[in-house]
Amino acid sequence: MESDRPVIAWTRALLNLPAASGERFSEEWKIVARRIEAVHTRPVSRDTEPAGAPRLQHLLAVPPNPIGSSRRRHPSDE
């Protein structure tokens, strides 16, 4: 079986990011990798709603968007 392509290079290519990272990347990534492990170590119930869920109450008072859908302007629709 072919091993996975390095994820970091793959993300760079997918998002068309600069090929090389800055001088501090490796040092910062070590810390971030440890933090990723840390938040996945502790079990979290599926019932736990992530913080940052949408707040919709204020939209009740907002009139419909007068501009309409941007999809209508897509060239393939014409």
Place this chain on the structure above:
Amino acid sequence: MSEPWDLSLSAAAAAIAAGRLAPVELLESALDRIDDIEPRVQAWARIQVEDARREAERLTRLQRSGTILGPLHGIPIGVKDIFNTAGMETACGSRIMAGFVPAADATAVARLRAAGAIILGKTHTTEFASFDPSPARNPWALSHTPGGSSSGSGAALAARMCQGALGSQTSGSIIRPAAFCGVVGLKPTFGRVSRHGVHPLAWTLDHPGPMARTVGDAALLLDAIAGADPHDPATLSAPAPLAYAALLAEAATDDRPAAALRVGVPDRYFTDGLDDEAEELYHAAVRVLETAGCEVRDIRLPDEFEAGMDAHELIHNAEAAAVHVDTYRARPGDYGSKLRAIIETGLQIPAPTYVRAQQVRTIVIRRLRDLLDTVDVIATPAAPGPAPEGLASTGSPVFNRPFSFTGFPSLTVPCGFTGAGLPVGLQLAGRPFDEGTLLHAAAAYEDATAWGQRRPPL
């Protein structure tokens, strides 16, 4: 009488309201002070002298005709350079945003103007309110950092170049510079002050807030900027703000204003890496609160607390990456090395990890809220020590991060000086939307000590 530039915001506002001081006198005094001090402190990204003079003249004419626009009539304010200011460059301490002149004010800036304030200029920020430092220096020791990211706001206040300032905090960017500069910083509850028109660093962690020389001054500024804003949905479900300055004035008539307040002293985390002098000053500050009538209790932080701080950093980096990805793609070399590393690592954080971090956040918020049923405020050191020497780092936000992560309000008030003459802050944190209790406790502490009345040796 003191030089006008040396007056606190409250004292200057009272003098203007009573007709004893004209806005033009106060402004000219501030400009003289800036001429004298700014070359050494470098707190300001830009000062709009002529605009400020025109506004001061207008406000002076109004004052003479008997009209006071609001509690900040004629008060010079410094605004961190990530808040949009109509017609005034907002460069965010970055090459990317250099030359950007917004058409409209951020909501907080507009509200300051409506209350009569004069926007004197823009104070230095670290690049995009992150960690790459600005030229600002600490007025207490010019070879030390003023902290960040609201570096210029802290430095300008400490050096008596303005009466009030705006800052913002995503990790520790109000509390840390305020503590390092020996002034008061208030990070309000998430949703208390609108983020509209403030350049984001991480949307769910960003908090705009006031910085000032005294607790009462911070209350006056919070009165002006707090409240619902249709442009920031986070503000719309928040309970209406109180009249904080009036609340403090009422408490000041009490013989024992801090009586019945329960103050929690955490069992861990806030002593990790704490330097000896800062620890001694912290314990002394807690004893002062006890003497003022507070009931001091030991409290046990939730088990999930440390995981929460890891979650904060993941959310911070992922959201910062999302904010900057388009400009980073086009101009990676125009970012400072610290923010660039945040963006680059943020782009690699898996989406399920970001969601898990937000779930951990929900848990820590619930646990901390439960803990705040047993005490009214949590008292901690504001930073692991005084401002570090050197300008390459803005110091550690580690003690401030928990309250940016949970969105609970926090405040720092000066609590003493090290042997080298550097200020140290006492951080108080409280229940969501209960800024009133924080201000009340901080004012009681301030009245008992008056550390904030010292002036830097400039």
